[in-house]
Each structure stands twice: as C-alpha cells, then as structure tokens.
Amino acid sequence: MLEELKSHFEKVKNRNPLHVNELLDHIQRRYIHGELSIVEYKQFYSVLDKLNAQKPDSFIFASNS
Numbered sequence: 001m002l003e004e005l006k007s008h009f010e011k012v013k014n015r016n017p018l019h020v021n022e023l024l025d026h027i028q029r030r031y032i033h034g035e036l037s038i039v040e041y042k043q044f045y046s047v048l049d050k051l052n053a054q055k056p057d058s059f060i061f062a063s064n065s
Helices: 002-013 020-032 038-050
Strands: none
C-alpha cells in the first residue's frame, strides 16, 4: 500500500517524497478533492501513522488590536 502511495505521489509531483509527512499531506488533498474514499483514506492514514507521519503544529498568530 505504501508503494502505491509513493508511486502516485511521484507521478503527480515528478519527484520522490522527502518525508512521510508529505505523503500524509498528499492523501489529505486527494481525500478533500474526492479522489479517495473515506475507506481508502483511513487505510493510507493507518500505514502512515505507523510510520509516525504528523501534521505540523498549528501556528498561533497574535493580534495587535
């Protein structure tokens, strides 16, 4: 399953993923755009989670109001 995901990433981006976090971003975009079903997304997410893929921490912006 991981090879399938890497292959699709390489086809779309014309390069190898630098980190599993890039693959996580990739499946999230594909899910949002309707290219993956929820079942497919969860399967890919499970594989990436086992590899410790993470989304970056949210940035907090202070308001100077």
